[in-house]
Amino acid sequence: MNTYTPPLRDMKFALFDVLQAERLYQRLGVEAAQRDVLDAVLEEAARFTAQVLAPLNAAGDEHGCGFDKSTGAVTSPPGFKEAYAQFVEGGWSGLTAPESMGGQGLPESVGGVLKEMIDAANLAWGNYPLLSHGATEALKQHGEDWQKDAFLKPIVEGRWTGTMCLTEPHCGSDLGLLKTRAEPSADGSFAISGTKIFITAGEHDFTDNIVHLVLARLPDAPAGTKGISLFIVPKMKVGKDGVMGGRNALACGSIEHKMGIHGSATCVMNFDGAQGWLIGQPNKGLNAMFTMMNSARLAVGIQGLGLIDRAYQNALRYARERLQMRALSGTKFPDKPADPIIVHPDVRRMLLTCKALGEGSRLLAYHAGTLLDMIEHSADAEERKAADELLGFLTPISKACLTEWAVECTYHALQVFGGHGYIREWGMEQLARDARITTIYEGTTGIQALDLLGRKILQLQGAGLRRFLGMIVDFCNAELKKEALSEFIAPLAQYTQDWQQLTLELGQKGAANPDEVGAAAYDYLFYSGYIALAYWWARAVATAEAGDHPAAFKAAKRETARFYFQRILPRIGTHAAAIRAGAGSLLGLAADDFDS
Ligand SMILES: Cc1cc2nc3c(=O)[nH]c(=O)nc-3n(C[C@H](O)[C@H](O)[C@H](O)COP(=O)(O)OP(=O)(O)OC[C@H]3O[C@@H](n4cnc5c(N)ncnc54)[C@H](O)[C@@H]3O)c2cc1C
Secondary structure, three states: OOOOOOOHHHHHHHHHHHOOHHHHHHHHOOOOOOHHHHHHHHHHHHHHHHHHHHHHHHHHHHHOOEEEOOOOEEEOOOOHHHHHHHHHHOOHHHOOOOHHHOOOOOOHHHHHHHHHHHHHHOHHHHHHHHHHHHHHHHHHHHOOHHHHHHHHHHHHOOOEEEEEEOOEOOEOOOHHHOOOEEEEOOOOOEEEEEEEEEEEOOOOOOOOEEEEEEEEEOOOOOOHHHHEEEEEEEOEEEOOOOOEEEEOOEEEEEEOOOOOOOOOOEEEEEEEEEEEEEEOOOOEHHHHHHHHHHHHHHHHHHHHHHHHHHHHHHHHHHHHHOEOOOOOOOOOOOOOOOOEHHHOHHHHHHHHHHHHHHHHHHHHHHHHHHHHHHHHHOOOHHHHHHHHHHHHHHHHHHHHHHHHHHHHHHHHHHHHOOHHHHOHHHOHHHHHHHHHHHHOOOOOHHHHHHHHHHHHHHHOOOHHHHHHHHHHHHHHHHHOOOHHHHHHHHHHHHHHHHHHHHHHHHHHHHHHOHHHHHHHHHHHHHHHHHHHHHHHHHHHHHHHHHOOOOHHHHHHHHHHHHHHHHHHOOHHHHHHHHHHHOOHHHHOOOHHHOOO
């Protein structure tokens, strides 16, 4: 059976030891975040996700969601609705929302740990609260007071959920093409008409109301992305007094049948003059939606992290139990008919790849969470600006790398099971299928790469990169004299210099020919992601060695870091070669000649 046990020790090591979050929360004055409270919250989150959500994962995949064509109603898989009721009762829906809005005011970085547990336990179920969190962020930052009272509080309390309605049949990555219309009404609201597709949690049976955040065009809007506005369009109408009225003119037209996350409803949503309310400024909807998308991008990165860990845990257990052949260097378990497959170097390669990418990704993702905390709570404008620039730079890396590594690692973990990984019984093929969507929704890997190189590096002149390089240089300088760390610090310092050089070269090439940016973006993103992970692995070893941890824990960190530096980090060489090869070999073949 495929099970999940939240890795609380490594989660706390990442958050409290490496990232020093307890000290950060005190400095930022987040009073609710006392260590004893946080420990209790994480223990309870571990219990809820392992005991309530994880056992529903396979059944959710098997049953999927139901759709009633005559009513447009969507039913979630068995147990999902009841688990959501427990989630709400436990106060989890408002964990990180401000107390003034009915939440518990805990840091976003703690919310990230909860999220990892939810996604590892049951990715499909986790999509319902994920979209609510994004809607909370958009309403919190851009909503008028009455909108916050009417819509935000019920979402924070978990009574309603949120969605994000961007995609239309003819536009996904290119939102400038969207056609959904918004006509002003006499009462100050707007009539929204159009069709949105692929809407996660667009319809379900968890709650009485669903708050759709919809991108649409006003009648006089300019073409392209400059003419998009954002609207709140509830399933059940809601007055300015917050009172819920009758059914709004919108409905789910169908649900998609898809490769994975069967328990997550993916809906076609038809809006037929539905009452909506403008949120933020007219024609500035994309800015407001970006608040939601950035939150969702980090959240999808964490989905990747959760999947890596679950896949790894199950593969590790299997590799210790499955007996096949003897170790090449001689029998290791003479009392058994064969050695467990964990003795074989190739099985270890797969397990260690999952462990190295998973534990490193945890630091990358939790670090992003602490940056969100600084942006939200710091009284120092310079600190907020620095955190914002750094987070802008790390968001596409976190989203794309963690999800692509999840695809890689769920395949490795499946392979550890051999044929038993390919059949359904062990749940490994579900993890591999579920992982696949994470590299697509919330902006494909290709779009994240363009965001990183085109926007965050070239357009914004690498402000976030400079801050990240500064962190690495400070760390290397501080640890330089520690002999025990030299195997990590020396290459890290060298790769950091190479990264700067490569970025400079690309800046020059990209200015002369924009196709060079598009041609290099994917490789540049992974080049950056692998160096970022090298930094976090070096810091993990330094922190483990300096702390009061069991010898086995310290040894595991060092050996895994060694594996990462020696066998994964060299991938950057291939990426650098591809970047330096330039656009020529990508663009030489005429579109008509691809099938010649
Ligand atoms: C299960 C599921 C759930 C979803 N949930 C939601 C949701 O809740 N709300 C919502 O609004 N949407 C949702 N989506 C839609 C999702 O965000 C889009 O599918 C995704 O953004 C890609 O858009 P597309 O499918 O139209 O692909 P396209 O935009 O057509 O892209 C096709 C390919 O071309 C590449 N490409 C496109 N433009 C460029 C470029 N300029 N440079 C380089 N490469 C490019 C892409 O990377 C991709 O590989 C969901 C989709 C799925 C499948």
